[in-house]
Amino acid sequence: MxxxxxxxxxxxxxxxxxxxxxxxxxxxxxxxxxxxxxxxxxxxxxxxxxxxxxxxxxxxxxxxxxxxxxxxxxxxxxSEEQDAESFFATGFDSAADCFQRLLALVDLNTRRPGRTRMFNVLAGEASEPGHPAHAFFRRRYDTLATRLAETLQAAVESGELRPDTDCATVAREVIAVMDGTQLQWALAPESVDMTHRLRTYLDRLYGAVSAGATALPPTPGAA
Amino acid sequence: MxxxxxxxxxxxxxxxxxxxxxxxxxxxxxxxxxxxxxxxxxxxxxxxxxxxxxxxxxxxxxxxxxxxxxxxxxxxxxSEEQDAESFFATGFDSAADCFQRLLALVDLNTRRPGRTRMFNVLAGEASEPGHPAHAFFRRRYDTLATRLAETLQAAVESGELRPDTDCATVAREVIAVMDGTQLQWALAPESVDMTHRLRTYLDRLYGAVSAGATALPPTPGAA
DNA sequence: GTCTATAGTTCGATAGAC
DNA sequence: GTCTATCGAACTATAGAC
CATH class of the missing domain: 1.10.10.60 (Homeodomain-like)
Incomplete structure (x- = not known):
């Protein structure tokens, strides 16, 4: 038994x-x-x-x-319990708030390299349909992209973001930049400032999709 | 012997x-x-x-x-002989030309899923310093980012791109988007149009860094 | 709850026949 | 240039002592 x-x-x-x-x-x-x-x-x-x-x-x-x-x-x-759920546990005040918390999450990832590298490796391996983590990662990306898109959509409706923002596309792009930057960071942690890189990206993105302001406010909490 | x-x-x-x-x-x-x-x-x-x-x-x-x-x-x-070198073999007329050829490369990658997935997996694994491909991937990202940045810098000097463009940062970001999108595509090829996603990204990027035009010209060859 | 022992595979690499 | 045979080691998993 x-x-x-x-x-x-x-x-x-x-x-x-x-x-x-x-x-x-x-x-x-x-x-x-x-x-x-x-x-x-x-x-x-x-x-x-x-x-x-x-x-x-x-x-x-x-x-x-x-x-x-x-x-x-x-x-x-x-791992999911630890942060994907806690990341979305409380709602976001705004898209800017969501981006700030994404930056805090990336900053956290630099301080737990083991977990971060594990996700890099498994996300690559799991593309094989027979891989034990295949379903997990498909669900994970789907959920992540959907929730992020919903958050952005709410920001569109509140007037923070431009009405013509393609929220689903932007959400998936943000995730791609996070993953791709994480790969580069894992290969050369000493020469890649992951948080800084993502901040630069999110800054320009926010400028392109926000209805008013042209940049994110400076980061209060993280690094 | x-x-x-x-x-x-x-x-x-x-x-x-x-x-x-x-x-x-x-x-x-x-x-x-x-x-x-x-x-x-x-x-x-x-x-x-x-x-x-x-x-x-x-x-x-x-x-x-x-x-x-x-x-x-x-x-x-x-693999490197096959396309990284051939990609940079002939110079680029412009940044727009470079982006077009990046799109053609991504499109090619959708048609050779084995090779593409192999790179996803090995790029993740190789972050371990003892991995047999560690040095290869460090060199690869370095070379790729440098050459791409040089191409963009030339476009800045020709007046195609804005003078304040941070070419090195943009280059690394483009690579990150390509890798991250490739991960999502490998997990769900049937629901991710990798070429379309990258085109959407490069469109907005080009609009943000180009001195004149606001979007890439339509793709002639690829997809 | 942790141990030892072991079954049954498979691994990378070598040696040598043809 | 490809084969068979084989080595020592490592693997997952099970069974049963304490």
Whole structure:
């Protein structure tokens, strides 16, 4: 019978409470898996190597995750929980506000290179229809583009953006610039200021689609 | 002694002439390798599987290529010969001409999905400094961005583009949009018109940086 | 919950026949 | 130029002790 806990809710593994020791181990396995998937991709990652880097055996790892695919899915699900949902959790005051939060997200990505590189690698691999993350990434881009387009559309209707703005196209373009810049950054982090590059792009974009102002206001929070 | 021919010039393997039969085999191995690297990445690709898909044994494959890394390098070198160099082979009349040829290149990429997906996957993997293609991709992006920036700079000096154009930044942004769009296309080729998307982007970009005209002239050749 | 042990494949690379 | 044979190592996954 199936004794793995991969699908359960956080902290639900024991009657003892939400912070049982096993959850800490599980979390550390997920963290290690991120780095391994980033370096090796899915297919060439090894459960034994991942387990070793955490300090457990392969058998110990397989108590927490049914198998390799289950580990991958768990990593992706946690990643989505961590920021895609939190990014859209509260609505946006304006398109400018949305762009500012995109910049903050990119800035965050420079501070977690493992996760960022993992997404670069998996997004490339997952174009194969049989890849375990194929459906995940298709859904992810679809959802991301749709929500971003909705946010822009709301800004059109509020009068912030020009009425002739093609929101769906702009949304997908913004995502493309983020991904493409992320690829260049991962290859040469020391010579690519990802946040600065995206800001330059969003500045000109905002100037082109905004009804009034010609540039974004200066960034308050991020970097 | 080293009897592999991986570094030789095309058609130089025999005294018989440039089209000896072995070269055809070699070419078919390279073609197969592209598809395997696209699906599995470098690490998880298997020489035995590649050989089998060509119809030779692993031993037969290893006559032509010293090993897996050598096969990868040969694939990348041939790819560069095929279009990065030919893309810049003849100079550009103008920035508009350069953009038109970029569109033709993207259009070509939709018609060779294997090669395009391989680049998506390897560009992601190669961010790891120890990856066999790491140096290749760093050099590639550097060269590409530099040459593109030079082309734009020439257009600034000819008066086609605005004098305040930041050519280096624009060049890297164009590359990012191409790569990012390519990722989205690979995941959902049936719903992403890569050429159209890039054209929309380049149109607005050209309008923003050109000194006179506000849009690219309609595409003559491509798509 | 973590361990050891092991089954059954497949890997890259080498050696040598023809 | 391609083959067979083979090496040592690594892989996922399972079974069962504690």
């Amino acid at each position: 199936d004794r793995t806990n991969s699908g359960r809710l956080p902290g639900a593994s024991k009657a003892r409470g939400p912070y049982a020791v096993g959850d800490e181990r599980r979390r550390r396995i997920l963290d290690a898996a991120v780095d391994h998937f980033a370096q090796w991709g899915f297919h060439a990652s090894s459960l034994a190597r991942i387990a070793k880097s955490v300090g457990v055996t392969q058998g110990g790892l397989l108590h927490h995750f049914r198998g390799k695919e289950d580990l991958l899915v768990s990593v992706l699900e946690r | 080293d009897r592999t021919n991986s570094g030789r010039l095309p058609g130089a393997s025999k005294a018989r002439g440039p089209y000896a039969v072995g070269d055809e085999r070699r070419r078919r191995i390279l073609d197969a390798a592209v598809d395997h690297f696209a699906q599995w990445g470098f690490h998880a690709s298997s020489l035995a599987r590649i050989a089998k898909s060509v119809g030779v044994t692993q031993g037969g494959l290893l006559h032509h290529f010293r090993g897996k890394e050598d096969l990868l390098v040969s694939v990348l070198e041939r």
